[in-house]
Amino acid sequence: FLPNRHAIDTYVGEPIHSPRLARDKITPEIIDKYHGEYMEALKRLFDTYKGKHGNANATIRYVNDDE
Numbered sequence: 107f108l109p110n111r112h113a114i115d116t117y118v119g120e121p122i123h124s125p126r127l128a129r130d131k132i133t134p135e136i137i138d139k140y141h142g143e144y145m146e147a148l149k150r151l152f153d154t155y156k157g158k159h160g161n162a163n164a165t166i167r168y169v170n171d172d173e
Contacts, residue, residue, distance in 0.1 A: 115159075119151045 124140050145168065152166045 115155075117151055117155050119147050122147060 122140065122143050127136070149166055152164075156162060156164045
């Protein structure tokens with residue numbers, strides 16, 4: 107028995123491949139590069155499936171502590 111049971115849709119995007127680097131070789135630029143790729147992949151995933159949930163005109167907005 108599960109109270110208030112609701113279906114949960116889960117979507118999985120394409121993998122983001124990143125090189126294995128030694129800890130001392132990881133730079134802020136590398137982190138920014140792969141973080142940017144990840145954020146773009148999330149946006150693509152959102153845009154691909156938003157219409158399925160009746161929100162075809164929805165947009166995704168990320169909150170940034172710097173703003």
